[in-house]
Amino acid sequence: MVNDVVKRYDSLLALDHVDFEIAQGEILGLLGPNGAGKTTAIRALAGLLPVDSGSIELFGEAQVPGAMGLRRRLGLVTQEITVFEDLSARENLEFFGGLYGLKGAELRRRIAETLDFVCLAEHADARPKKYSGGMKRRLNIACALTHRPEFLIMDEPTVGIDPQSRNHILESVKSLRDRGTTILYTSHYMEEVQAIATRVVIMDQGHAIAQGTVDELVERIQYEERVRLELGSPTEELVARIRALPGVKQVEREGASLTVVSEAGSANLDRILQAAQGGGGVRSVQADKPSLEDVFLTLTGKSLRDGGES
């Protein structure tokens, strides 16, 4: 639980009265463009950074830098890859597991388990400098798992890797949740958060500008429904007929394809399809459902992926 937290770097307000809560066992997505303050929020959550005002409470205890009590229950996956390059994957896990007080047979068992979990068992004794980007990312995650944290904080764990590795990581995150781990998942990829998060907090320029489930957030924005049709031979008359349908705001024609924009909630798809019957057959239909990307765009007026002042 994060209460009204403010953090300044000199004159820059990195966290401006940020508030959010994480329920036990859920995946909370923290979404925002570069410089939104995600990492700052995470560092405060992990007790790495003193905050200027407000408070952070985890498992009913206050989280402040220097307090050791909570640390055993947390796991931190850093945004940068922070593993020892001169130690093998196994040794890295041994080191971080050891920091959390694991030893002997128990430690070895957990290491084997964690290596399996991130599919690095075959490369366990190689040094990370021989690893591909995706393997390094997986090791970076693994280092936060040997001690089985109850609350796992992941700062952009999938930056710069191929889709296959990314899917693998997303699946792992879900299976961690299924085992009861609470997860804060930071990303600036909408699809990721949409796919795995129970709830989402959207940050921009130090503010938590919106939060809720994906559906709630999508409902909150006034969004138009868009249908794209590919027709055999659309006639002007047909276009006019569609334009006349209730709720339709706009119809654009580009060769044989039509884009129909209707008001939110008009449930027009059926009627549009009927009206289009005469157009030489419908070749394809594509109905866009609003996504988190659109939510973000509406809330901040900028697109997320290349957004911000990077």
Added chain:
Amino acid sequence: MTIFRFALIRAFRRPLNLLLICGLPLAAAFLPAAPGWVVPIGFQMYGALLLFGAFLMLRSVVDDGASGLFQRIGAAPVTQFRYIWETFLAYALVLVAQNAIMVGLGVLVHGERLRSPLLLFVAFAAFSLTSLSISLAGGALLRNRDTAYQALSTLLMVMAMIGGFFWPLEILSPALRRAAMATPCYWLVHAMETLQRGGPGGQFVLSLAVMLLFAIAFLLVGSRRRLA
């Protein structure tokens, strides 16, 4: 113990470290005594090897800081104090073991000409601690990795030169000699010369005390480093 153990493992993972920790000092032990030098040359130069060996090992701490590893360590249930101390102790152990081997070899190679080997070992051990704390403090003060490397290696080189690791103290002018006294290196050479000449025990104890004071002062600075 995890931190201590892995500091030891990592100390020997870099080829350059191996050369400086194992190769060069052993070679230095075999350098002959030369006219005009009070101490066998290899032993006088060994001081510089200690200085740079400590620097090379502690470089890993600066690298860890630059790569963000401290964030991760900072989030774990260990204090930064503990991290720095276990690392320091591991490296101190490496250097002190090396000191012992060095003196042992000295006795074999130079025999009677190397006086009071036990006290010589004590002086080396004290200087090992000083060397480590200098690099620790340097790493803590200079947060930028490249500046830290450049500034520290230049500083160490200058100290080694005016401190008298590469020539006998006698050839320094009085002014330079006074400047040299401000470096811990001078005091190691002074301690060695005192032992070789069978000089007064008070001078030896004084040198030892000065080296340890340097070590403590730098340690205080160095252990203030904020991990994350």
